[in-house]
Amino acid sequence: MAALTGPAFPASPASSDSPASLARAGLLGTIRSEFTKIGSVRSTYWTLALLVAVSLAWSIIVCDGTAAHWAHTSPQARSGVDPTQLSILGVALLGQLMIVVVGSLAITSEYSTQAISASLTVMPRRGVFYAAKAAVLAATAMLVAFPASFLAFFVGQSLLHSTGVGATLVKPNVLSAVLAAGAYVVICGLFSFGLGALLRSTAGAISVAYGLLFLMPVLARALPMAWYDAMVRWMPGGQTPGVITSTTSTQSFNGHPFEPWVELAIFAGYAAVLLIAGGVALCRRDA
Amino acid sequence: MIEAHGLTKRFGSALAVSDLSFRVRPGLVTGFVGPNGAGKTTTMRMILGLDRPTAGSATVNGKPYARIGSPMHEVGALLDARAVNGGRGARAHLLSLAQTNDISRRRVREVIDIVGLSDVAGKRLRTFSLGMSQRLGIAAALLGDPPVLIFDEPINGLDPEGIVWVRTLIRSMAEQGRTILVSSHLMSEMEQTADHLLVIGRGRLIADCSMAEFIAANSRSAVVVRTPEPDSLARAVADAGGTVSPAADGLSIAGLSQDQVARIAFTSGIRLDHLSETRVSLEQAFMELTASSVDYHGEPATDRLPVKKGA
Numbered sequence: 001m002a003a004l005t006g007p008a009f010p011a012s013p014a015s016s017d018s019p020a021s022l023a024r025a026g027l028l029g030t031i032r033s034e035f036t037k038i039g040s041v042r043s044t045y046w047t048l049a050l051l052v053a054v055s056l057a058w059s060i061i062v063c064d065g066t067a068a069h070w071a072h073t074s075p076q077a078r079s080g081v082d083p084t085q086l087s088i089l090g091v092a093l094l095g096q097l098m099i100v101v102v103g104s105l106a107i108t109s110e111y112s113t114q115a116i117s118a119s120l121t122v123m124p125r126r127g128v129f130y131a132a133k134a135a136v137l138a139a140t141a142m143l144v145a146f147p148a149s150f151l152a153f154f155v156g157q158s159l160l161h162s163t164g165v166g167a168t169l170v171k172p173n174v175l176s177a178v179l180a181a182g183a184y185v186v187i188c189g190l191f192s193f194g195l196g197a198l199l200r201s202t203a204g205a206i207s208v209a210y211g212l213l214f215l216m217p218v219l220a221r222a223l224p225m226a227w228y229d230a231m232v233r234w235m236p237g238g239q240t241p242g243v244i245t246s247t248t249s250t251q252s253f254n255g256h257p258f259e260p261w262v263e264l265a266i267f268a269g270y271a272a273v274l275l276i277a278g279g280v281a282l283c284r285r286d287a
Numbered sequence: 288m289i290e291a292h293g294l295t296k297r298f299g300s301a302l303a304v305s306d307l308s309f310r311v312r313p314g315l316v317t318g319f320v321g322p323n324g325a326g327k328t329t330t331m332r333m334i335l336g337l338d339r340p341t342a343g344s345a346t347v348n349g350k351p352y353a354r355i356g357s358p359m360h361e362v363g364a365l366l367d368a369r370a371v372n373g374g375r376g377a378r379a380h381l382l383s384l385a386q387t388n389d390i391s392r393r394r395v396r397e398v399i400d401i402v403g404l405s406d407v408a409g410k411r412l413r414t415f416s417l418g419m420s421q422r423l424g425i426a427a428a429l430l431g432d433p434p435v436l437i438f439d440e441p442i443n444g445l446d447p448e449g450i451v452w453v454r455t456l457i458r459s460m461a462e463q464g465r466t467i468l469v470s471s472h473l474m475s476e477m478e479q480t481a482d483h484l485l486v487i488g489r490g491r492l493i494a495d496c497s498m499a500e501f502i503a504a505n506s507r508s509a510v511v512v513r514t515p516e517p518d519s520l521a522r523a524v525a526d527a528g529g530t531v532s533p534a535a536d537g538l539s540i541a542g543l544s545q546d547q548v549a550r551i552a553f554t555s556g557i558r559l560d561h562l563s564e565t566r567v568s569l570e571q572a573f574m575e576l577t578a579s580s581v582d583y584h585g586e587p588a589t590d591r592l593p594v595k596k597g598a
Contacts, residue, residue, distance in 0.1 A: 024356035025358060025359070030386075033383045033384070033385075033386035033387045036379055036382050037372075037379075040374075040375045040379035040383070041374040041375055109372055110372075113370060113372045114367060114370035115370050115372050117335075118364075118384065118427065119384075120337055121337065121358065121362075121366075122384050123358070124335075124336045124355070124358055125353065286338040287332075287337040
């Protein structure tokens, strides 16, 4: 191995007062750093590739199946078909499985590897560190979720072409549904990121996120019907992916759901609460 | 310059660090020694703002760590070399640290060359040996070319060549006027590297003195003799003021020189089959010192050492 070489340590003895010319380490540099981090581990690519793959697979299987059985479908059933939702429901419904992993890992891997010590040594302003991490996660999720949603939509509609009911982006509520499916995935990522910062455990954050998004809405069915109906619209996850991707009436859902954008906003509210709680915990606790 | 004022950390009911006050000065290598669990790492983590002190404070160049504008240009730290994401490559790891402080890719390449990891810069960190990880950790600490360096057990896991390399590196950085705090649980290691010592046991400061003072205060020697008449010799030696204890196959005499023991034996008419002088190793002295801090619960054996109290 190399011996200590000369030019590495400039002869100037580093003085003990702070170098005035140096910029303060800040948000932009930390954002660049977090992009380097998220982009330099293979699990990010695998999980996000899987997200696109399952979104597309859902769209192909469901839309192709619908088209294949179209001739034998009753007029009544045909009228209930929401072509937009058929193609993009998988983005939200299956995509959340993947993004929860990416979102949790973005912060919990710092703890499982204890790299958090080095991260907070080079950027001791923890709020900046946390904000940069969340921003990079959100940007990465957007970069994948929105294209996945549009891809699933277009592929699905082309498969539904033969049925004559295919949707286009200019039809009422269609564009907003396609965007909502992508946004739901992004919010899911931040939801689990906040949980990760609170729990500091990968397994803990992923299981609690799945529990809140999938298990709780199912368990809630055990409640008396009136309670369930009153609660279900307020729950994160559950039927939210169905409601926000619907371009027609939401009558078929339980408990009179809110308008799609309100459902999405409520879910974003939960994510915001977790994000803030996680940030406060990170700033207060020993690293 | 690193300063600690009454630094204290309590984890639940356990007092990990108790009222530590010290100064780490520029231009010197300050060895931070104590047995495992003495509170060295916790103290370093408090200096770096990672753990919040229960009481007291620490400053680096006069400022609390969190208030340093560009930390990597002021302080380089190596805590746990293994605490890295194993899925990341060495270069990406260093780059991610460098970017937070606007340090260039060129400097990243430079430090990789300095620590001799150029051939494995693209390899994922989980394939690194402990020695390679230590070199990577040192590379990270050097990124900002900082005037203050904090190394927690940098020798761990290094091969002999690596140990010499780290020692040379640390010495040369001190000679450039940098402030260096290096922890170790081995006094023998510090003997080779440190100019100044902070000895802690059970979270308390036991000694704050120069290496030379520590050696002078602890270089006790003993005379070892073998004789067919141990009882007579023991009596004669005791009369002359020596302290006798049984040794492997003879007697160990403290408090008298080799010449004095020879003279006593001659005048008493006792035959000596063997006469030699042994030095108590610094490691031994260190162990006795830190052990007593445990026995007396913070009433340190201060008689032989200059101890700094609440400075």
